[in-house]
Structures are given as structure tokens and as C-alpha cells.
Amino acid sequence: MAIPPIAALEIGTTRTVVCVGETDESGRMKITGVGSYPTTGVRKGQVIDLTQARVGVESAAKQAEKMSAVSIWQVLLATSGGHIQAAVNPGMLTIRSADRVVSKEDIEEVSENAQTITLDNERQVLHTITQSFTVDDQPGIVKPEGMRCKVLTLNVMAVHGLKSRIDNAVSVAKSAQLEVSDVAFSGVCAALAVLTPEQKRNGVVLLDLGGGTTNYIAYCNNVISAVGCIAIGGDHVTNDIAQAFNMTQSRAEELKRAEGCAVLDPEASGRRVVLPAQVGFEERMLSCKALNTVINARMDEMFCVLRSKLDDAGVLPHLGAGMVLTGGGAYLRKVSDLAHRVFGLPCRIGLPVNVDGVDTVEQPAALSTAAGLVLYGQMTFEDRGLFSPLRNLFKGVFRR
Amino acid sequence: MSQEQQSGLLLLGVGGGGCRLAASVLSSYGSGLRALGVDTDALSNREAAAGGLNCLLLGGALLAGHGTGGDAIKGRMVAQEDMRNLLPHLQGVRTVAVLACLGSGTGGGATPEIIKSLHDMGIATVCFVTLPFAFEGEARRKAAERVLPMIEAKADSMVVIALDELFSDAGEGLLTHAIQAAEGLVAAGLTLLWRLLSKPGFIRLDAERLHAMVLKGGNARIGFSSSEGPNRAEQAVETLRACRLLRSGDALAKANALLVGILAGSDLRLAEIGEVMGKLRGVCKSDCNIEMGTVLDPRYDGRIELVALAFESWTAAVMPESRKDSPPVLEPPVVDAFPIQSGNRKNRGKSSKLSLNASGRGKFQHVEPTINDGEDLDVPTFLRRGITLER
Numbered sequence: 095m096a097i098p099p100i101a102a103l104e105i106g107t108t109r110t111v112v113c114v115g116e117t118d119e120s121g122r123m124k125i126t127g128v129g130s131y132p133t134t135g136v137r138k139g140q141v142i143d144l145t146q147a148r149v150g151v152e153s154a155a156k157q158a159e160k161m162s163a164v165s166i167w168q169v170l171l172a173t174s175g176g177h178i179q180a181a182v183n184p185g186m187l188t189i190r191s192a193d194r195v196v197s198k199e200d201i202e203e204v205s206e207n208a209q210t211i212t213l214d215n216e217r218q219v220l221h222t223i224t225q226s227f228t229v230d231d232q233p234g235i236v237k238p239e240g241m242r243c244k245v246l247t248l249n250v251m252a253v254h255g256l257k258s259r260i261d262n263a264v265s266v267a268k269s270a271q272l273e274v275s276d277v278a279f280s281g282v283c284a285a286l287a288v289l290t291p292e293q294k295r296n297g298v299v300l301l302d303l304g305g306g307t308t309n310y311i312a313y314c315n316n317v318i319s320a321v322g323c324i325a326i327g328g329d330h331v332t333n334d335i336a337q338a339f340n341m342t343q344s345r346a347e348e349l350k351r352a353e354g355c356a357v358l359d360p361e362a363s364g365r366r367v368v369l370p371a372q373v374g375f376e377e378r379m380l381s382c383k384a385l386n387t388v389i390n391a392r393m394d395e396m397f398c399v400l401r402s403k404l405d406d407a408g409v410l411p412h413l414g415a416g417m418v419l420t421g422g423g424a425y426l427r428k429v430s431d432l433a434h435r436v437f438g439l440p441c442r443i444g445l446p447v448n449v450d451g452v453d454t455v456e457q458p459a460a461l462s463t464a465a466g467l468v469l470y471g472q473m474t475f476e477d478r479g480l481f482s483p484l485r486n487l488f489k490g491v492f493r494r
Numbered sequence: 495m496s497q498e499q500q501s502g503l504l505l506l507g508v509g510g511g512g513c514r515l516a517a518s519v520l521s522s523y524g525s526g527l528r529a530l531g532v533d534t535d536a537l538s539n540r541e542a543a544a545g546g547l548n549c550l551l552l553g554g555a556l557l558a559g560h561g562t563g564g565d566a567i568k569g570r571m572v573a574q575e576d577m578r579n580l581l582p583h584l585q586g587v588r589t590v591a592v593l594a595c596l597g598s599g600t601g602g603g604a605t606p607e608i609i610k611s612l613h614d615m616g617i618a619t620v621c622f623v624t625l626p627f628a629f630e631g632e633a634r635r636k637a638a639e640r641v642l643p644m645i646e647a648k649a650d651s652m653v654v655i656a657l658d659e660l661f662s663d664a665g666e667g668l669l670t671h672a673i674q675a676a677e678g679l680v681a682a683g684l685t686l687l688w689r690l691l692s693k694p695g696f697i698r699l700d701a702e703r704l705h706a707m708v709l710k711g712g713n714a715r716i717g718f719s720s721s722e723g724p725n726r727a728e729q730a731v732e733t734l735r736a737c738r739l740l741r742s743g744d745a746l747a748k749a750n751a752l753l754v755g756i757l758a759g760s761d762l763r764l765a766e767i768g769e770v771m772g773k774l775r776g777v778c779k780s781d782c783n784i785e786m787g788t789v790l791d792p793r794y795d796g797r798i799e800l801v802a803l804a805f806e807s808w809t810a811a812v813m814p815e816s817r818k819d820s821p822p823v824l825e826p827p828v829v830d831a832f833p834i835q836s837g838n839r840k841n842r843g844k845s846s847k848l849s850l851n852a853s854g855r856g857k858f859q860h861v862e863p864t865i866n867d868g869e870d871l872d873v874p875t876f877l878r879r880g881i882t883l884e885r
Contacts, residue, residue: 137861176864324872325864333856334874338883343857384883391875399866 096473099126099162102467103151103169103272104280105263107136107306108422111461112152112169114162115449123472125451125465127162129154138306138325140174141262144269151270168273171221172325172463173263174280176325177256182225183211183246192224196229196238196246208250218257223318225249228322234315241374252309253279253321256308262387278470279311280463281321286473287446287466288420288459289313296414299404300444301433302463303423305329310400312409322405324399328423331392338388339380351425355386356393356432393429397436404437416440422460502588505529505688507547508605509569509675510538510561511595511624517545518681518708519593524686532546532585534572534600534609550583552576554602562599566637569603579612589618591688592649595639597626611743613648620686621649622716624676625656646713653716653803655680659738683718686801689789690755698789718801726798727766732775734800745779753781759795762788772798 097117097167104111114127132155135146155166160306185208189200202215209222225459227235228247264274284302299312299320306327312320353367362382371377416439419430430441445458446465452458507516513531520529531542531549531601533775539549548823551559553572562568581652584590590612594601604621623645628820646652668685710804717740736744746752756762756770771786778784855863858872865871869878 137858138864140861142861176862179716322864325862332524332873333858333872334876336878337856337874340733381884387881388874389874391881393878395871395879466504 095244096399097472099164100468100471100475101153101155101164101166101169101466102172102265102471103274104172104464105136105141105147105151105266106133106304106422106463106468107139107265107327109148109460110154111307111464112151112154112158112166112469113461113464114158114164115451115472116162116165117472118450122468123449125251125461125468127158127164128161128452128455128461128464129157129159129161131157133305134305138327139173139304140177140259140328141266144262144266147266148269150261151266151272154431154486155270155272160266168275169267170277170467171263171274171277172280172283172467173255173260173266173277174304174309174323175255175259176307176323177259178220178251178253178279178281178309178323179255180321181211182207182249182251182269185209185250187246189246191244194242194244196241196243198239200246201239201248203246205250206247208248209252211250211254212354214256216286217254218260219252219254220277221251221253221282223251223253223321225251230260248458249421251318251321253282255279276471276474279309279323280434280467281311281322281323283320283464283466283470284309284420284462284471285311285313285466287317287448287462288418288444290318290447293415293418297409297412298415298418299333299409299413300440301400301421302419303328303421303426303429304463306401306421308396308421308423310404312404312407312413314409314412319409319412320404322403324396324403326392326396326399330396331389331426334388334392335385338384339404341369349380349385349427350389352386352391353382355427356389356429357435358383358386358390359428387427390432393426393432394436397433402436410437410439413439416442418442418444420444420446420459420462422457424459425457465492495871497645500867501851502586503528503583504590506535506585506590506592506608506707507531507542507842508594508608509533509598509601510535512593512605513538513542513547513549513600514545515593515677515681515684515687516624517542517547518702519688520546522685523767524680527688530580532580532604533561533606534558534569536577550576550579552579552826557689562603562658564599566599566603566641569601570607571598571603573604573607573611577608580608580611583610584617585843589620592619592621593623593684594621595624595626596641597634599632602637602641606641606648609645610648613650619651620647621645621652622680623654624680625650625654625658627657627676627871630868631846632778634709636815641732651714653714655716655739660858663668679718680757681714682720683801686718686755686757686789686799687716687803689752689757689791690787690801708755713805713806715740716798717745717804720797722797726796729771730798730800731770734774734802735777740802740804743808745804746774746777746802748806749778749782752778752785752807753803753805754784755801756786756788757801758788758790758844759797760790760792762790762798766798770798780814 098114099114101115113125114121115125117123121270131150133150135143143149157441159166160198170372185204187204199399215401228237229238229241229243252465259275266333267274279300285300289472295316297314304327306329307323307325308327309323332350335350336343365382366379367382369380417437424443434441446452447464452461505516507513510533516529516531518526531547531553533539534552534557539551544548556572594605596602625638635729674799715735717737719730721729740746855872863870863872
């Protein structure tokens with residue numbers, strides 16, 4: 095069955111992005127339409143003003159419709175925020191058959207057990223990710239079918255978030271006349287678009303540096319081992335600059351993009367930036383060193399917080415393929431140098447290489463989440479079993 | 495040129511309450527005090543002017559002398575508009591003591607703007623602000639507390655006086671009496687402090703040390719007491735220790751530095767000074783830096799008045815070079831004893847002085863904070879780490 099075009103919506107803290115993707119004959123996903131519009135009404139990934147946020151969604155959707163020549167009325171939605179958490183839930187099963195051989199039915203049953211996760215009423219499960227089986231006391235089994243054992247255990251990681259926060263984002267889409275067919279965690283989506291199978295096998299951690307949040311997802315031995323989000327992002331850098339030098343947020347953002355550097359660059363030491371006069375403000379000079387000191391302090395702290403989270407999850411020694419940075423924040427100058435210094439891992443910038451059609455886009459790493467969400471739609475549609483439970487998606491999603 | 499003008503000190507009352515306080519200080523201080531009031535209400539301006547205080551009307555064009563109606567935004571706007579009217583009064587001024595009653599439109603709105611402008615002009619500010627009585631309502635209390643961080647960010651030193659703490663039994667008196675009595679008490683304490691700063695008496699403080707302590711000591715608690723009779727020195731110390739503004743002696747016990755002023759008549763005996771200081775030393779920490787000064791005024795014959803400024807976040811680093819041999823401060827500053835957490839005072843004058851509370855959160859002010867290990871990560875990192883920025 096051919097997959098219809100898939101539309102993905104990311105209501106980011108700084109930009110709202112809509113991506114439309116279509117699969118070619120080989121099954122490779124191509125982004126055929128992109129719409130992007132500055133977001134207002136969202137802080138740290140959370141909607142604080144429905145009406146303002148709706149404007150961004152409508153505008154981005156219109157652009158994407160125009161570019162892809164499809165009419166969008168149903169979307170997949172990416173969500174993020176400090177409320178997103180992950181917990182590993184083990185499901186156990188005593189093998190009842192006389193020969194103690196694990197059957198297909200046993201695997202289904204243990205899978206069901208593992209997915210029975212007790213959460214507070216206000217929380218909603220976004221993904222249940224199968225990690226690995228343990229056959230009696232032997233961990234790390236990928237396919238236990240046919241093996242002999244008494245007890246079969248399956249670890250499932252549940253990624254969950256606050257229902258109210260997710261519903262708010264869904265309401266924004268609804269107010270823009272878009273039906274939300276499914277919601278996915280932004281970090282998982284970015285990983286789908288950016289990471290290669292080899293990196294996942296060797297162990298890799300992806301940091302998605304967003305405006306209001308930073309998502310992380312770590313693969314060890316091809317298994318998702320740590321997922322999470324901290325509510326700190328590029329907006330914090332901008333806010334720090336604005337506070338340090340008494341300027342507006344928009345001016346601080348411009349300054350960050352034009353002159354910002356994540357490390358204290360000796361070349362820039364002693365250099366001064368001219369801030370041209372604006373209405374009500376005279377022209378003034380600013381020390382590059384002071385600017386980068388502010389940025390470095392924030393980024394260093396953010397990476398230290400993330401390192402502590404990855405350390406707690408015990409994944410740092412298993413990251414043979416190092417670290418990949420993506421998202422808009424990855425374009426901050428020398429951010430990978432700083433990450434390398436803090437994490438002690440080889441570090442590079444990751445683009446959404448698992449989709450086509452983003453080469454011409456300016457700063458493609460900023461599209462990782464939306465592009466990955468399109469891939470997520472494709473995967474769930476094809477029921478490859480990575481994410482479950484499979485939802486009934488895309489019944490007549492688009493009208494040409 | 496008068497002694498007042500030479501000293502470069504100006505007393506500035508902001509808003510109705512601030513002007514009343516300034517007028518009270520003016521009347522009890524006597525002639526020669528350089529004082530000014532600014533308010534948006536023409537009527538209360540006239541009242542303050544009747545008390546001898548030179549009063550400027552703020553926002554005449556916008557508010558037509560009708561006041562802000564409790565709107566702090568209006569207070570801030572008119573202060574921004576009319577700051578230039580203050581400039582002629584700031585000739586030769588090095589230090590301004592700002593008096594304001596927070597919770598109102600002008601006091602709460604204009605005070606932070608005025609302090610910011612003074613700071614930008616390079617004029618040092620010592621800010622004495624009162625927090626409203628609890629019976630004045632939650633809204634006024636919240637409005638007052640919102641302003642505190644903004645003042646703290648730019649003022650060189652801030653003394654917060656919670657009016658509720660002035661009386662141990664607030665139940666019986668009339669409202670007007672309570673407010674008058676509170677203002678009277680505050681004015682008496684300020685007068686004594688002002689005299690200490692401007693007209694030192696027999697035992698005088700070195701001007702640089704006094705300024706270093708008052709202007710760079712950070713947040714402080716003020717307390718005052720008065721006593722008469724044969725045991726006046728002992729009683730005055732006991733009353734001071736019981737003063738609720740000093741948290742019933744707790745602030746004295748935790749202070750890293752203490753400024754004590756003794757106001758008395760010409761009958762003050764040397765033994766009495768010794769008794770006051772001896773008892774206070776017994777209450778304070780062994781390494782507390784205590785500075786003392788006296789003001790003698792024949793009108794105070796038979797009486798002794800004490801005023802104490804207790805600096806809990808003071809460190810030896812703020813003293814002039816000559817005093818660096820003083821013992822190091824062993825105990826960290828006690829932040830819970832004061833409603834506002836102080837910033838890194840060591841870096842005052844060198845780096846940004848935004849405070850570590852709500853005002854430092856900028857665009858994240860009204861969103862759920864990101865807390866990690868008890869730290870609010872929405873507050874800029876360079877502020878929390880006390881990083882000095884090259885300007």
C-alpha cells in the first residue's frame with residue numbers, strides 16, 4: 095500500500111515548522127514542502143498563549159502547503175518540554191511450556207506485561223520503546239524466540255509527559271483547523287532523521303539543541319538507553335545576553351547569531367562589536383570577550399547538567415560513535431568544541447541525513463525534528479514495530 | 495558652602511510616604527539638611543512642603559497632580575519622563591539616601607527608576623524602604639515585594655523595614671496612629687544615622703570606612719532604641735536587642751558587620767559608651783566588625799538613643815585597603831535572615847548587579863522555573879556564578 099504524503103508540525107519555542115514528506119518508489123522519504131514561521135506564545139516548549147501560537151502554525155502550514163502543493167488538514171505533532179520523562183519498566187513472564195522454550199506467544203505476553211505501565215492520571219505515554227530481553231539471568235538478548243529458560247524478562251522504556259501540556263499543543267493545532275493524528279517526543283524524532291544505523295550500533299548520544307529545551311537520546315548497542323529533556327535552550331543564551339547588556343531579546347538574538355561563540359575565543363579577545371543605533375538607543379560598543387563569557391557560562395552549565403543526566407543513566411562509557419549535535423542551537427559557533435571538552439567525546443553536527451530534500455534549506459539541522467517526525471509517521475504507518483502500540487494513522491490524511 | 499553641601503549627601507523622599515518620612519527627618523534633624531521630595535500627588539506635595547520639605551511634582555503633564563491611583567506602571571513612566579527635573583538638585587551630590595514606602599504607585603513605581611538613573615549617573619544610593627502593614631492587604635504586600643529586587647539590583651545598599659515588625663502589639667491603636675508612630679520611629683532612626691553620616695560627634699568614624707560599610711555592605715537590617723534614666727545605657731541595649739526589626743537580636747547575632755550610632759545629650763559618660771559597646775560585643779559574633787560613632791546634642795540631655803545597622807552579607811573585601819588585616823569572615827552570609835538574597839556584593843561596581851531573584855529571570859519570569867540541584871537555571875548563569883564581565 096502506497097504511503098500518502100505525511101505532514102509534521104513542530105511548535106518550537108522560537109520557530110514553528112511544518113514539513114510535508116512523500117516516499118519515492120524505493121521507500122526513501124523526501125521532504126516536499128517546508129513552512130517555517132517565528133513562534134510567539136511559547137516558552138520553554140510550553141504553550142503560554144494559544145492565540146499567538148496559532149498564528150505561527152497557520153502561517154507555517156500555509157507555506158508548506160504552497161511548496162508541496164498539498165492541502166494539509168491532518169498532522170503529526172512533536173512535543174517537548176521539561177515535563178517529558180522516561181522510565182524503564184520490566185515485564186516478566188514464567189515460561190509455562192514443559193520444554194521451557196520461548197514461543198512467539200510468550201514474547202507477545204511479556205511485551206504486554208512490560209507495557210502495562212502505571213502512571214499518574216495526569217501523565218500520558220508517548221512511546222513505549224522495546225529495549226532488550228533477559229533470558230533467566232542472561233541480559234542483552236535481541237531475539238529470545240526458541241531459547242530455553244524459566245523466566246523471560248523484557249525491559250520497555252516508556253516516554254511520557256503531562257497530558258495537560260500535550261493537550262495545549264494539540265489545541266493550538268486544532269485552532270488552526272489541523273487535526274492531530276499522533277504526538278511524538280521531539281528528541282525521538284530528531285534521532286530518526288539524524289542518526290545512522292552504524293552510529294546506533296556503536297553507541298551515540300544525540301543532543302537536539304532547541305530554543306526553549308534541549309532533548310537528548312542515547313543509543314547503546316542499537317538500543318535506546320536514555321531519553322530526556324531539560325528545559326534550557328538557546329532562548330536562555332539570548333536572555334542571558336539581554337540581561338547582561340541591557341538590550342531587547344530580539345537584539346540579543348541578533349547579536350548571538352552574528353557574534354556569539356560557545357568558547358572563549360582568543361582571536362576575539364580585545365575585539366569590540368558595534369551595536370548600531372536603534373530607536374531610543376545610541377550606538378554603543380560591546381566587548382566580544384564579555385559576550386562570549388556570558389554564552390560560554392550558559393552553554394557550559396547546560397552541557398554539565400546533561401552530562402550528569404547521561405552519567406546517571408550509565409551510558410557515557412558506551413558511546414563509541416560519540417556525540418551528535420542538531421537543532422538550531424548547533425549553529426552556535428564552536429559549540430561542538432565546547433561539547434567535546436565537557437563530555438570528553440568526539441562531537442559533530444548532525445543534519446537530517448535520513449531524508450531527502452533538505453539540502454537547499456538554510457540551516458537544515460534546525461529541521462531535524464520536523465523531518466524526523468515525518469519519518470516517524472512513515473515508520474508507524476509501515477508498522478515496523480519500533481514504536482508501539484501502533485496507532486491507527488493516516489486514514490485519508492491528505493486531499494490533493 | 496554649608497557642611498551638608500560639602501558632604502555631598504542628599505535625602506530624597508519618593509512618593510507620599512517617602513516625602514512624609516523625609517519631612518520627619520528634616521524636622522527632627524534641624525536646619526542645614528539637604529533634602530528633597532518627589533511625588534505625583536499635588537496635595538501631599540503641599541503637605542510635605544508645609545513641613546519644610548522642598549517637593550517636586552512628578553508627572554504633572556500626564557497625571558495633572560492627581561497621583562498614580564496606586565498604579566506602579568504610571569509611577570515608573572512619570573519617573574522616566576521627569577527625571578531631568580531632578581538634575582538641578584543633584585549638583586555636587588555624591589550619595590543619595592532614598593526613602594520610600596513600597597506598595598504604592600509612586601513609591602513602588604518611581605523608586606526603582608530613580609535609583610537606576612542615579613546609579614547610571616555614578617551617584618551612590620542608600621535605599622531605606624518600608625514594606626506595608628499586613629492589614630493594608632495582600633495586593634500591596636505583593637506589589638512591594640515585586641519592586642524589592644529591582645531596587646536591590648541598582649542600589650548600593652538597601653535597608654528594608656517591615657512596618658509590621660515595628661510593633662509587638664499592633665492590635666489596639668488606630669490606623670492613623672499606627673502609621674504615624676511607625677513613620678516617627680523610622681524617621682528617628684534615620685535622623686540618627688543621617689547625623690552620624692553628616693555631623694559626626696565626639697567619637698567619629700573615619701569617613702571612608704563609614705561609606706565603605708554603608709554603601710557597599712549590601713542588604714542590612716536597621717534597629718533603634720531609646721532610653722532614659724540612670725540605667726539608660728543598659729536599657730537602651732536591651733531594647734535594641736528586643737527590637738523586632740533586628741529579629742529580636744537574631745540579626746545582631748548573625749551580623750558580619752555592625753554599625754552602631756549613639757545619640758545622646760552632653761551628659762553622655764564614657765562609661766556608658768563602654769557599657770553599650772561591651773554588651774553589644776557580647777551579643778555579636780566574635781569576628782563581627784563593629785563600628786561606632788556618637789552624636790551629641792544638648793536637646794537629648796538625659797536620654798540615649800541607639801541605632802544599629804546589621805550587615806549580614808558583609809565581607810572584609812568591601813572595606814578600604816587599609817583594613818584588609820581584619821580577621822577573615824568564617825561564617826557564610828546568612829540569607830534566610832533577610833527577605834532578599836543578596837547578589838555577589840564583591841563584584842559590585844565591576845559587573846552587572848542584577849539580583850538573583852525574580853527580576854533576573856527576564857523573559858522566563860512568568861513560567862515554571864527550571865530547577866536543578868536547588869538552583870533556578872532560568873536566572874542567567876553568569877549572575878549565579880558571580881562572573882565579572884569586561885565592559
